[in-house]
Amino acid sequence: MQDAASSPDIDLMRRTAAGDRDAFASLYRMHHATVYRFARLMTGSTTTAEDIVQEVFLALMRDASRYDPARASLTTYLYGSARHHTRRRLLRDRFLVRLEDQADLCLPAASATAAEDLIRQRDVQHVRRAIVRLPARYREVIVLCDLQDVSYADAAQALGCAIGTVRSRLHRARHLLADKLLRGLACVDMARRPTVRCEV
Amino acid sequence: MKQSERSQERLAQSLQMLAEIEASNETPSRVETVVMARWDAMQKRRVPSRTKRVVRVATAMAAGITIFGALAWHNLTVRLKPDTTATVRLKPDTTATVRLKPDTTATVRLKPDTTYTTVAVVGGPLMADEPIRVVRMRVARSVLGELGIPSPAQRGAAPAATVDIDVLVGEDGVARGVRVPINEL
Numbered sequence: 150m151q152d153a154a155s156s157p158d159i160d161l162m163r164r165t166a167a168g169d170r171d172a173f174a175s176l177y178r179m180h181h182a183t184v185y186r187f188a189r190l191m192t193g194s195t196t197t198a199e200d201i202v203q204e205v206f207l208a209l210m211r212d213a214s215r216y217d218p219a220r221a222s223l224t225t226y227l228y229g230s231a232r233h234h235t236r237r238r239l240l241r242d243r244f245l246v247r248l249e250d251q252a253d254l255c256l257p258a259a260s261a262t263a264a265e266d267l268i269r270q271r272d273v274q275h276v277r278r279a280i281v282r283l284p285a286r287y288r289e290v291i292v293l294c295d296l297q298d299v300s301y302a303d304a305a306q307a308l309g310c311a312i313g314t315v316r317s318r319l320h321r322a323r324h325l326l327a328d329k330l331l332r333g334l335a336c337v338d339m340a341r342r343p344t345v346r347c348e349v
Numbered sequence: 350m351k352q353s354e355r356s357q358e359r360l361a362q363s364l365q366m367l368a369e370i371e372a373s374n375e376t377p378s379r380v381e382t383v384v385m386a387r388w389d390a391m392q393k394r395r396v397p398s399r400t401k402r403v404v405r406v407a408t409a410m411a412a413g414i415t416i417f418g419a420l421a422w423h424n425l426t427v428r429l430k431p432d433t434t435a436t437v438r439l440k441p442d443t444t445a446t447v448r449l450k451p452d453t454t455a456t457v458r459l460k461p462d463t464t465y466t467t468v469a470v471v472g473g474p475l476m477a478d479e480p481i482r483v484v485r486m487r488v489a490r491s492v493l494g495e496l497g498i499p500s501p502a503q504r505g506a507a508p509a510a511t512v513d514i515d516v517l518v519g520e521d522g523v524a525r526g527v528r529v530p531i532n533e534l
Contacts (some may be wrong), residue, residue, distance in 0.1 A: 153444065173388055185376040190395060199380050200533040206384045210373060273370060298369045327356040 158223035166213040173341060175211075178207055178222075183297070184231045190292045191235045193281035197242075204234045228299070228307035232289060234294040239285070284314050287322035294319055401528045468517065468526040472498060475517070482518045487511050496527055 157180075164172035184205050188198035208230055209216075216226060216274040280288055289308055294315070305312045469477070477480075490512050493499075517526045 168392060170385075170388060170392070174385060177384060181376045181381065182374070185380075186374055189374065190371060199377065202376050202380050203384055203387075267361050269366065272363055276360075278369050280367075288368055291364075295364045296371060298368070303514055307446045323357065323360060329352070329361060331356055336495050 156218070156222060159218045161215050162218070162223065165210065166216075169312060176209070180224065180227055181206070184227055186230060187292060188235055189229050190277075190280060191232075191285075191288060192239065193204055193277060197238060199329055201231060201234050201238060205230045208234070222303070225303045225306045228303070229309070230292065232307060236285060239324060275330055278328075279326055282326055282329060283322060287318055287325060290315055290318045291322045291326065295323075448533070456514065468528045472524040473519065473524070475519075479525075480520050484516045484518055485513055486516055487513050489534045491527065498529055 151217075158176070161172045161176045165176060181202055185198050185202050188205075189195060189200035192198060192201070205227060209227070216223070219230070220226075280291055283291065290304060291305040293307065294301065297306070301312050301315050305315045308315065488511065490510060493512060493514075512529060514527055514529045516524050517528070519525045
């Protein structure tokens, strides 16, 4: 957890509450990526993540004066807000069928060969899909602790639960994720088998 | 190595890979443009809201002053209802004129054990069967001498500066007489 007293966020938040545009812009530039990545991993959609970033920062500009640094660091506060907006959005869109977001599949080429890139892309795609299919309470801890490197204490504050709960959910989430990945890869292997025509 | 351990290891590698990929993701700049535009719009809206707040405060203050004034006016006006007792307090050496509406009936209840002096006529003559209204007033003791009511010598205690007297008022609103309780002298 950040040291609340020494954090420049407190000063920026105070100035934002007073109507300082530059302070709000600085806050946005410091924290937008954190919120965006969290929302993107939680929803699996780039456009939804962009909407959530907007909603989180609109809420921040409205309620800047209500922020209490003694309760949590600004990052934790933003995670909590992003979680709230993400849940609301997922609840609202639960009956909609999402089109595959091609931007999610585009990965920067880092390996030596095209084959390695393809394998890497496939693995990451499977992991991403498996995470999105996890129940929300397990997805949150995987995203926060395993993908965003948030400490258990901060994750517990952002999720509004005990540290022990975070640990147990993380343990369960990893098992569920490993199961899903195993099954997903098995399905892919089955699909890649050549079809054989049988004569009777 | 067991299968579960292998799968966990593979999961850890995949998660690490995904985290590395995600770390390079940034919000598109158009989102910042939209957010800052909303900020500017909200700041513009705040100005009239401050004006509204000032107007609300001014309205509340005006309402408060009006209510206070009305209450003060109400307290200055003595309204007599039937079967009520009204005491008009005056500063020493002041003169009070009590006007009652012609259709108002006010009965002043006096203490049963009160003994009064004789009525000193101060205004017009007291007619027989004339309806009289009694108004209790607190006046300076010096007024008694001016009305011709002798003040007997006090026994021991210092005399009070004011005296409660009953003013008998005729139907035309003119005082007919004054009477003073003995215990006030």
